[in-house]
Amino acid sequence: MEGMRLRIFTEPQQGASYDTLLTVAKATEDLGFDAFYRSDHYLAMGDSDGLPGPTDAWITLAGLARETSRIRLGTLMTAGTFRLPGPLAIAVAQVDAMSGGRVDFGLGSGWFEEEHTAYGIPFPKEKFGRLEEQLAIVTGLWSTPQGESFSYDGKYYSLKDSPALPKPAQDRIPVLVGGLGAKRTPRLAARFADEFNVPFASLADTETQFARVRAAAEEHGRSADELVYSNALVACVGKDDAEVARRAAAIGREVDELKENGLAGSPAEVVDKIGRFAEAGASRIYLQMLDLSDLDHLELIADQVQSKLS
Structure with missing residues (x-):
């Protein structure tokens, strides 16, 4: 599994300052x-009260950009419905500069209607077409040579003679596209993505979706190997059965369900399952950490799982 990287993925809307x-x-x-990622949501899901309340993804990452020095920083996924593409391009480029070029940019269509209702955010019916235009605009603004302008006349968004500033610190901010859609999602990844992410899916569904994306990339005139392929999976690792059960209970989940749908069990079990995702083509795993107070969990994974992957 040489080359496999583990990234930490948090869900702050469930309750985190x-x-x-x-x-x-x-x-x-x-x-x-390898990296610290967070979701982009404004409302807790399930039984959580979400206290002390939501934090904004890009404001959070701006702060972390100044407080860290090595790790990549990003979103799974920024909600396209939350922000206009022009201001979003400015914000992400600024955070990239603040971090010295350590930002990754995951963009999705947005889906959780209740959070839009709760905070007065319009929830459009046609989200995928908007996502496609947003990706075209954000990447177009970043790639416009300094001193030239950028214009875009789309169905949903129009920009005229934008100075396309500021520029990111990186020559190209890596763009992540993800999801399980059979046709439009792979085509979108083929056009815009540096990385394709499969969220919370089985090994079989992962293999199917990776194959679709690889085929779409080739059809678009790219080598399928130009893209990085990754998974997001909930993590629940323990040194023994009792510790696994305690960590599962702390996040309101059942051990057997987590073993089926996530990365759960002993370090050896988890290393073995990561190996199966690596065989399917994944080179990054985003570990969804739902109990952010359990730093011992991170230490165990670093010591007993991550150390076995290189």
């Missing part, structure tokens, strides 16, 4: 993980 996220991000860096 900026200080909590900072603590986890610093542990992520200190323990040798």
